[in-house]
Amino acid sequence: MHRPSFFPTPAFLLRLAVGEMADSLLLSSQRVIPEEATQAGYSCRYASLGEALRAIVQ
DSSP states (O other), rough: OOOOOOOOOOOHHHHHHHHHHHHHHSOOOOOOOOOOHHHOOOOOSSSSSSHHHHHHHH
16 A cells, blocks of 8 residues: 555564564565456456555545
8 A cells, every 4th residue: 555654663673572474464565466266357456455445435
């Protein structure tokens, strides 16, 4: 969302606080494409999260 965080937290502190789960829950991300839904003809109204959030705010 291109906004600064108020309290940036170093990764090692998150790992200290949460343990091994910090990597999978807080520090990683995935690009997921709904192949089966797309093949079935489903199309998303908004191509990105940014577009969807702008539509909600307007």
